[in-house]
Amino acid sequence: MHPEHHWITTPVTAGLLRGALDLERTEHGLLPHRLPARARAQCADGQLAMAESQPSGVRLAFRTRATAVELDTRPTKRVHTGAPPRPDGVYDLLVDGRLAGQGTVSGGNTVTVDMATGAAELRPGPAGTLRFTDLPDRAKDIEIWLPHNETTELLALRTDAPVEPAPDRGRRVWLHHGSSISHGSDAASPTTTWPALAAARGGVELVNLGLGGSALLDPFTARAMRDTPADLLSVKIGINLVNGDVMRLRAFTPAVHGFLDTLREGHPTTPLLVVSPVHCPLHEDTPGPLAFDLDALGEGKLRFRATGDPAERAAGKLTLRVIREELARIVKQRAAEDPHLHHLDGLDLYGEADSAELPLPDGLHPDAATHRRIGERFADLAFAPGGPFAADRATT
Structure with a gap:
């Protein structure tokens, strides 16, 4: 002192x-x-x-x-x-x-x-x-x-x-769940994780349930979100399911429905945005599990590699491409009865061209510049007029 x-x-x-x-x-x-x-x-x-x-x-x-x-x-x-x-x-x-x-x-x-x-x-x-x-x-x-x-x-x-x-400034609360990328892995600081950057740009209060390695459609996470007051909800689903190799397509689809059903129990008309995975060359077409690249470790570098066999997709193994397709289908199906449910393709946040310009240093996690790009793009897509989180979007 x-x-x-x-x-x-x-x-x-x-x-x-x-x-x-x-x-x-x-x-x-x-x-x-x-x-x-x-x-x-x-x-x-x-x-x-x-x-x-x-x-x-x-x-x-x-x-x-x-x-x-x-x-x-x-x-x-x-x-x-x-x-x-x-x-x-x-x-x-x-x-x-x-x-x-x-x-x-x-x-x-x-x-x-x-x-x-x-x-x-x-x-x-x-x-x-x-x-x-x-x-x-x-x-x-x-x-x-x-x-x-x-x-x-x-x-x-x-x-x-x-x-x-601090006084309540009347700002909307945005509750977000995702993987280590949402958690902020390899961001430079806590206000420069992509969700924090997007929240600042959108003028909202962030509650970040980005959980490194743990965006696995866990029912207890869905219940925690269900029971947390929020004006805006989003879930970013995909990369951990692939790199953990925790389920196949047969289990994935009902698990997504169950997660969304649980959110809707507590937030029946809250804007809810389902975000698919950003581009990750490792797992676009190759299933998990993920492993450390031991050759890189020998050189003092941290890198990852995918160990699954692309041929196993036929047997229901998950890849990022499979998940993107299925999430788009699920949201389209549900949105017919849920006008407050929206879909955002993760490739619109960070796609193949971005990957060529700003590659993921360890093959999995974005660096500081990429967090900024993802955060700005998310804000521009979600909070813009007419976007799913637009301030003038009416909810009941």
Whole structure:
């Protein structure tokens, strides 16, 4: 703590947080979750546990005259043996909606994952402090976006002036579910994941259920979305079903219908956008499962490869092309009775020409420039006049 400031400590409570579906009270603070406890109890998968506890889209939001802000957190860092080291997670500071600073918190817990066996080992570590100073001396809205790819326990908030929860600006809430691409994998910072960029451009409040490796049409995710208040809904479906090789076409079609049926139980007339996969050469015509490219790892690079056999499509194995076709068909069928249901072809967000210009560095995840392109295109297609999320679209 810097002694020259007269510090006020404000408990971190639900009223100061946006974008989390659940808050776990820990020994020293709060751990935001993006799936509720009941959903987490229905799946013991370590990948899901990691993804939903990484606070993509979760931010503190408050109003204050403070010129200095400190936030104590305990991050959980991930280390993959044999892979290049990951940079520390980035925090974005927004003042009245504009980026005004960035920071990282060192220390924290470390999870070391053995790339060969998948075994993970947790080593506890100390908390750290995020600090922003020289902020404008006036009443202002402040948002601190937590690192999208780093589990973050919130311990203490200190300011040199009182804080109050950010006022409700009357903006619509957009609830989105997708894979690691929606989660923000390889984006530069939490406000530059494609959903965060699209939300800012569309003037809406984001709740991001992009779950790395875990967009698998899980019924508990559908129920969590059903029970979460929202003005706009979207689901981006495909890549994880292929690269996890978790189901065939026979199971896929009823699972999509079931997911959409569940959403409609809680949101019968909310604009609902079904988004198919963006272009990914690995899996356009080759089924999963996905595997690490061991030759690339030997050179210190992280890349992926598809291990399925294209001939197995005849037996119902899923590829991105198969999924795009089937999602378009399902939405067309349902839209005859559901005028608020819409379809967006993922190739309109990032297609073959984009892939040639901005290739996916590891074969799977977009880089910072590609997140920006996808976010801008999504906003232009979804929020534009006449688009599925247009502000003037009437719902009942």
